[in-house]
Amino acid sequence: MADDKKLTTRAADFSAWYNEAVLRAELADYSPVRGCMVIRPNGYGIWERMQRALDDMFKATGHKNAYFPLFIPESFLHKEAQHVEGFAPETAVVTHGGGKKLEEPLIVRPTSETIIYSMFAKWVQSYRDLPLLINQWANVVRWEMRTRLFLRTLEFLWQEGHTAHASHDEAEEETRRMLGVYRDFMEGWMAMPVITGQKTDAEKFAGALRTYACEAMMQDNKALQAGTSHNLGQNFAKAFDLKFQAEHGGQEFAWNTSWGVSTRLVGGLVMTHGDDNGLRVPPLLAPIELVIVPIYKTDDERSRMLEAAERIVQTLTEWERREPGRLRVHLDDRDGIKPGAKYYEWELRGIPLRMELGPRDLEKNQAVLVRRDTREKKPVSLNTIGEDVADLLMRIQEDMLIAARERREQNSVRRPISYDDFRALMDGPGGFVYAGWCGSPECETKVKEDTKATVRVLPDEEFRSAEPPATCLRCGRPAIAEAVWAKAY
RNA sequence: CGGGACGUAGCGCAGUCCGGUAGCGCACCUGAAUGGGGUUCAGGGGGUCGCGGGUUCAAAUCCCGCCGUCCCGACCA
Numbered sequence: 001m002a003d004d005k006k007l008t009t010r011a012a013d014f015s016a017w018y019n020e021a022v023l024r025a026e027l028a029d030y031s032p033v034r035g036c037m038v039i040r041p042n043g044y045g046i047w048e049r050m051q052r053a054l055d056d057m058f059k060a061t062g063h064k065n066a067y068f069p070l071f072i073p074e075s076f077l078h079k080e081a082q083h084v085e086g087f088a089p090e091t092a093v094v095t096h097g098g099g100k101k102l103e104e105p106l107i108v109r110p111t112s113e114t115i116i117y118s119m120f121a122k123w124v125q126s127y128r129d130l131p132l133l134i135n136q137w138a139n140v141v142r143w144e145m146r147t148r149l150f151l152r153t154l155e156f157l158w159q160e161g162h163t164a165h166a167s168h169d170e171a172e173e174e175t176r177r178m179l180g181v182y183r184d185f186m187e188g189w190m191a192m193p194v195i196t197g198q199k200t201d202a203e204k205f206a207g208a209l210r211t212y213a214c215e216a217m218m219q220d221n222k223a224l225q226a227g228t229s230h231n232l233g234q235n236f237a238k239a240f241d242l243k244f245q246a247e248h249g250g251q252e253f254a255w256n257t258s259w260g261v262s263t264r265l266v267g268g269l270v271m272t273h274g275d276d277n278g279l280r281v282p283p284l285l286a287p288i289e290l291v292i293v294p295i296y297k298t299d300d301e302r303s304r305m306l307e308a309a310e311r312i313v314q315t316l317t318e319w320e321r322r323e324p325g326r327l328r329v330h331l332d333d334r335d336g337i338k339p340g341a342k343y344y345e346w347e348l349r350g351i352p353l354r355m356e357l358g359p360r361d362l363e364k365n366q367a368v369l370v371r372r373d374t375r376e377k378k379p380v381s382l383n384t385i386g387e388d389v390a391d392l393l394m395r396i397q398e399d400m401l402i403a404a405r406e407r408r409e410q411n412s413v414r415r416p417i418s419y420d421d422f423r424a425l426m427d428g429p430g431g432f433v434y435a436g437w438c439g440s441p442e443c444e445t446k447v448k449e450d451t452k453a454t455v456r457v458l459p460d461e462e463f464r465s466a467e468p469p470a471t472c473l474r475c476g477r478p479a480i481a482e483a484v485w486a487k488a489y
Numbered sequence: 490c491g492g493g494a495c496g497u498a499g500c501g502c503a504g505u506c507c508g509g510u511a512g513c514g515c516a517c518c519u520g521a522a523u524g525g526g527g528u529u530c531a532g533g534g535g536g537u538c539g540c541g542g543g544u545u546c547a548a549a550u551c552c553c554g555c556c557g558u559c560c561c562g563a564c565c566a
Contacts, residue, residue: 005515005527006527015560019559030558030559032557034557034558089564090564090565111566140566142565142566144564144565145490145562145563145564145565146560146561146562146563146564146565151566152565152566156566158566224566225565225566226566227566228566260566261566262566263566264566265566293525295524295525296524297523297524298524301524302524336523336524337524337527338523338524338526338527338528339524339525339526340524340525340526340527340528341526341527341528342526342527343526343527344526344527345527356525358525359525360525361525368525489565489566
């Protein structure tokens with residue numbers, strides 16, 4: 001079937017397109033366990049590169065990695081009232097071990113605030129022990145009703161940062177700093193533009209004082225919460241007796257923050273950049289940045305092309321270039337598969353740059369470079385191939401961010417909009433709507449009932465409209481803040 | 490957990506209404522030709538038809554029960 005070869009188009013069915021793209025690019029596969037997926041090498045390769053970049057950024061901001069248990073005593077979860085209310089309904093609980101019923105059930109961590117702050121309480125005595133800046137790479141389990149590859153699975157991989165500080169202001173500064181780190185990563189590495197801002201009380205983390213988030217727009221105009229950073233105040237410190245002796249005497253509760261991003265980012269990457277031919281992976285995160293496809297007819301030509309290609313691989317991998325390391329290049333020397341078939345395969349996988357090398361090129365001492373993002377072809381001299389490849393990869397990285405940002409802005413509404421028009425918009429194409437909010441949870445709830453849209457964030461200053469909206473989107477009363485309204489994943 | 494659909498070869502499906510001993514496409518293996526955008530021909534391997542029970546001379550097909558998956562809702566990184 002010719003149709004088998006093509007993906008469902010994004011326009012026809014975005015959901016189906018996403019599933020097919022993820023499965024066919026072999027990022028992940030369904031597993032025998034309901035709601036749990038297998039992350040395959042192609043997907044894990046992207047996650048590994050994300051991890052490495054983020055980990056470097058965490059280290060650069062003073063954090064250290066540690067590891068805490070998968071199991072959490074059930075009673076721990078109950079020590080913070082809002083926290084248990086938020087997470088208890090979606091926990092997996094271990095009641096038996098070694099064939100015997102446990103005295104106290106163990107929760108499989110849905111997040112690690114409780115067990116981590118119980119340990120912090122042991123380690124912190126004095127203000128001199130603060131700040132304590134810890135990150136953990138781990139898996140967590142949340143018993144979701146409905147799952148989707150990468151976007152929502154029962155088990156997922158993530159990092160969770162947990163810190164303790166001597167004052168509210170220090171904690172707030174840390175919360176904002178890490179939100180900034182996330183934004184830098186999402187835009188700089190993933191080429192995925194985000195809006196940063198504060199969550200409303202309805203959307204904030206269970207147990208937090210304030211939650212900030214990075215929200216990205218997917219190609220179906222829905223919002224993806226890509227990362228969150230929480231100022232936990234003293235809520236957990238009080239629950240776990242995390243106290244320190246202050247500089248001028250007296251015992252005080254510490255101030256905590258926590259922040260996390262997950263393998264959901266891989267899904268975000270797909271839905272931000274993918275097209276009807278498959279994935280488009282930004283160079284910085286691509287496990288392979290450049291694939292070389294040799295073209296030949298005869299055996300003699302084949303060996304000449306492969307020999308030339310090997311030399312190019314040698315040159316390119318030895319060529320020291322931009323900061324994050326050497327070029328990741330792959331020579332596709334498989335025989336018996338036509339070049340066209342190889343092109344489709346590498347395009348499906350989203351490899352950012354392809355080099356075609358045939359007899360006609362070699363005669364002219366050149367190769368043809370093809371960008372995945374624009375599919376633009378360009379012959380380049382073999383004498384300057386290193387510079388050309390590095391330059392193109394850099395441009396692809398930049399152009400992908402620009403294109404994604406333009407798409408987001410084209411699907412954002414920043415003019416005054418009637419509630420009827422808003423409903424029609426959310427019923428149809430969707431998008432981000434910048435509009436006023438009166439601050440009442442009732443209006444939030446009503447809008448959600450009417451349209452499924454919610455306040456994604458109260459945007460930070462740089463994202464706000466020049467002309468601040470004066471009235472609430474729904475009730476028309478004076479607005480206390482500008483809000484980004486959208487349907488979300 | 491409610492509504493819908495589905496479970497037959499690695500993948501996608503037909504066959505089920507009307508019972509008769511399993512088929513198509515892709516993928517895979519072998520050979521030859523082909524090779525600058527999904528190559529062609531020839532040959533070949535592979536399935537206790539989700540599981541359990543029942544009806545029948547005979548069950549992928551009819552009946553009962555169970556399990557699982559996907560999609561749509563309520564909950565969510």
